[in-house]
Amino acid sequence: MNIAVLGTGQVGRALAGKFDELGHDVAIGTRDPEATLASTERDARGNPSFAEWHGQHEGVEVLALPDAGAFGEAIVNATSGLVSLEALRATAGDGDLAGKLIVDVANPLDFSTGFPPTLAVKDTDSLAEQLQRAFPDADVVKTLNTMNNAIMVNPGAIGGGDHTVFVSGDHAQAKQRVTELLEQIGWRDIVDLGDLSTARGTEMLVATWVRLVPALGTNAINFKIVR
Numbered sequence: 137m138n139i140a141v142l143g144t145g146q147v148g149r150a151l152a153g154k155f156d157e158l159g160h161d162v163a164i165g166t167r168d169p170e171a172t173l174a175s176t177e178r179d180a181r182g183n184p185s186f187a188e189w190h191g192q193h194e195g196v197e198v199l200a201l202p203d204a205g206a207f208g209e210a211i212v213n214a215t216s217g218l219v220s221l222e223a224l225r226a227t228a229g230d231g232d233l234a235g236k237l238i239v240d241v242a243n244p245l246d247f248s249t250g251f252p253p254t255l256a257v258k259d260t261d262s263l264a265e266q267l268q269r270a271f272p273d274a275d276v277v278k279t280l281n282t283m284n285n286a287i288m289v290n291p292g293a294i295g296g297g298d299h300t301v302f303v304s305g306d307h308a309q310a311k312q313r314v315t316e317l318l319e320q321i322g323w324r325d326i327v328d329l330g331d332l333s334t335a336r337g338t339e340m341l342v343a344t345w346v347r348l349v350p351a352l353g354t355n356a357i358n359f360k361i362v363r
């Protein structure tokens with residue numbers, strides 16, 4: 137499948153790299169491909185520059201957002217949640233993303249007043265539903281937003297892989313396609329929560345996740361649903 141991953145942060149890189157490794161045709165979408173490819177500085181956390189990452193993932197095309205939109209049958213939203221609507225609009229260009237699968241892994245976290253972040257949308261709405269309303273002819277599926285990027289693409293790294301990922305969406309076929317992608321990554325406990333409004337729950341769950349990390353001193357953690 138042609139997969140366009142929007143966002144060149146840790147999440148975008150992790151997912152683009154994994155889908156490439158799994159044999160999909162992958163592009164990563166960025167506002168300014170030239171500037172992104174020219175960035176050779178490590179970030180504040182010491183993560184490799186984009187240029188260094190891309191040198192190890194040369195199979196991943198680096199495209200401007202509208203070109204990524206044209207390329208992807210599936211579009212993975214790995215942009216900062218506060219700008220995701222803007223990013224998706226740029227990705228749509230003159231089109232409306234009709235018929236595309238939008239896999240939304242973003243969280244609407246607002247760090248403007250420091251830590252812990254607040255949620256820019258919650259309770260009666262979610263980022264995933266905002267995206268679906270903006271692009272009614274696309275199929276939005278929310279998933280993978282409740283764990284760190286390293287665990288997203290390598291569930292086996294903790295607990296023998298015996299922990300949970302959620303999917304939310306209004307379109308059964310789209311959720312099935314996402315479930316297959318998750319299984320390819322190695323996820324085994326995939327819980328279909330129901331329609332897209334259930335993303336309100338998983339986006340708000342992240343308020344717990346951000347507090348667990350300092351409490352436990354690690355981000356190599358995840359939720360596990362015990363029946």
Ligand SMILES: NC(=O)c1ccc[n+]([C@@H]2O[C@H](COP(=O)([O-])OP(=O)(O)OC[C@H]3O[C@@H](n4cnc5c(N)ncnc54)[C@H](OP(=O)(O)O)[C@@H]3O)[C@@H](O)[C@H]2O)c1
Pocket residue numbers: 142143144145146147148165166167168172213214215216217218219222223241242243244245280281282283284285286
């Ligand atoms: N970090 C994690 O492990 C984790 C885990 C679960 C969920 N999430 C969620 O996943 C998303 C990505 O997180 P992240 O930590 O990888 O990165 P991030 O720092 O939140 O930003 C991701 C990307 O957003 C793009 N961006 C920023 N402003 C934009 C704008 N105005 N228009 C279009 N694109 C814009 C940038 O891409 P360019 O500069 O290349 O254009 C940037 O690389 C977030 O929503 C986050 O809450 C993160």
